Amino acid sequence: MRITNITAQIRSTPLKTPFKTALRAVSEVKDVYVTVETNSGIIGFGEAAPTAAITGETIPSIMSAIDGYIKPSLVGRDFSEFETMMNTLSKCIIGNTSAKAAVDMALYDIYSQSLKLPLFRFLGGSKTQIQTDVTISVNDDATMLKDTLIALEEGFTSLKIKVGTRGIADADTIIQIRKQIGPIPAIRVDANQGWGPKEAVTIIRLLEDAGADVELVEQPVPAKDLDGLTYVTNNTLTPILADESVFSPADAGEIIRRHAADFINIKLMKTGGIFQALKICSIAEAYGVKCMMGCMCESKASVAAAAHLAAAKAIITMADLDGPHLCKEDPFEGGPSFNGPIIRMTEAPGIGVRFKN
Numbered sequence: 001m002r003i004t005n006i007t008a009q010i011r012s013t014p015l016k017t018p019f020k021t022a023l024r025a026v027s028e029v030k031d032v033y034v035t036v037e038t039n040s041g042i043i044g045f046g047e048a049a050p051t052a053a054i055t056g057e058t059i060p061s062i063m064s065a066i067d068g069y070i071k072p073s074l075v076g077r078d079f080s081e082f083e084t085m086m087n088t089l090s091k092c093i094i095g096n097t098s099a100k101a102a103v104d105m106a107l108y109d110i111y112s113q114s115l116k117l118p119l120f121r122f123l124g125g126s127k128t129q130i131q132t133d134v135t136i137s138v139n140d141d142a143t144m145l146k147d148t149l150i151a152l153e154e155g156f157t158s159l160k161i162k163v164g165t166r167g168i169a170d171a172d173t174i175i176q177i178r179k180q181i182g183p184i185p186a187i188r189v190d191a192n193q194g195w196g197p198k199e200a201v202t203i204i205r206l207l208e209d210a211g212a213d214v215e216l217v218e219q220p221v222p223a224k225d226l227d228g229l230t231y232v233t234n235n236t237l238t239p240i241l242a243d244e245s246v247f248s249p250a251d252a253g254e255i256i257r258r259h260a261a262d263f264i265n266i267k268l269m270k271t272g273g274i275f276q277a278l279k280i281c282s283i284a285e286a287y288g289v290k291c292m293m294g295c296m297c298e299s300k301a302s303v304a305a306a307a308h309l310a311a312a313k314a315i316i317t318m319a320d321l322d323g324p325h326l327c328k329e330d331p332f333e334g335g336p337s338f339n340g341p342i343i344r345m346t347e348a349p350g351i352g353v354r355f356k357n
């Protein structure tokens with residue numbers, strides 16, 4: 001079975017409410033959708049999210065990476081040499097991880113379809129259901145509380161609260177939300193690189209002293225400041241999750257070697273797809289470092305691929321796969337079902353997601 005063509009198209013899906021973090025604000029998911037064709041008739045499907053503030057990629061950069069580098073390197077390649085083919089995808093252009101991720105997941109989609117297995121079973125997994133948190137965007141306190149109460153009404157029991165824009169005052173936001181919602185819902189705090197190391201320690205200790213019962217704090221300091229991240233991890237009791245600091249398996253190894261964070265957030269748009277994400281899982285598993293499966297502002301095509309990986313790997317114990325829930329419309333059919341906090345896998349071969357028309 002050989003690759004005969006790779007095509008990419010741009011489509012937009014509006015969000016229910018704007019997605020805002022310490023780094024960016026977006027009101028729609030405008031992504032690149034990739035179709036890979038084979039001489040067997042099996043077609044694979046993937047998605048790339050242009051997250052310029054994190055991966056450096058834009059719609060034009062993703063389109064030209066695929067058309068100019070990935071497609072010429074892969075057309076004609078045979079699935080009987082899958083490892084070699086995936087290494088070619090990794091090496092045909094430096095960076096451009098989201099462009100690679102879209103093609104990578106389409107290739108896994110094809111390979112698992114050819115074996116008539118859902119992707120999570122092809123990867124050796126057996127979880128048929130996973131649970132995701134939901135993002136509460138950074139806003140004024142009243143809006144964040146209102147969004148939190150809506151999320152709880154929708155059945156979410158785990159919240160990913162975005163902060164990182166107001167320094168020490170971020171602690172008050174979290175403490176107020178905890179007071180309003182009571183002790184049960186889990187609170188994950190994501191600063192998206194918004195604090196300095198000492199500021200982060202001060203804020204996290206305020207949260208600890210106030211009994212805010214925060215499950216974890218994600219990426220408190222800038223991505224490249226691994227010394228700062230290590231300082232925060234060593235000087236607080238709350239578990240620290242590395243997100244923007246970890247793109248590659250080597251990044252994950254460095255975080256673990258330094259014990260710079262307690263957990264690792266894996267996103268296909270950072271790793272360049274499933275092939276590299278599996279290596280991060282193996283490194284993390286070897287050292288007992290639990291992972292979260294996350295997503296950018298993505299629609300169901302790529303989040304479904306992430307859900308398959310999360311369903312496949314025991315070391316992925318947390319999921320932040322709320323992209324489809326945040327979209328106002330669902331232009332897709334098939335694949336895992338996203339119903340509030342619950343993602344249910346199906347036994348359909350491959351990833352299973354296609355555009356409705």
Ligand SMILES: [Mg+2]
Pocket residue numbers: 190192218219243244265
């Ligand atoms: Mg994050």
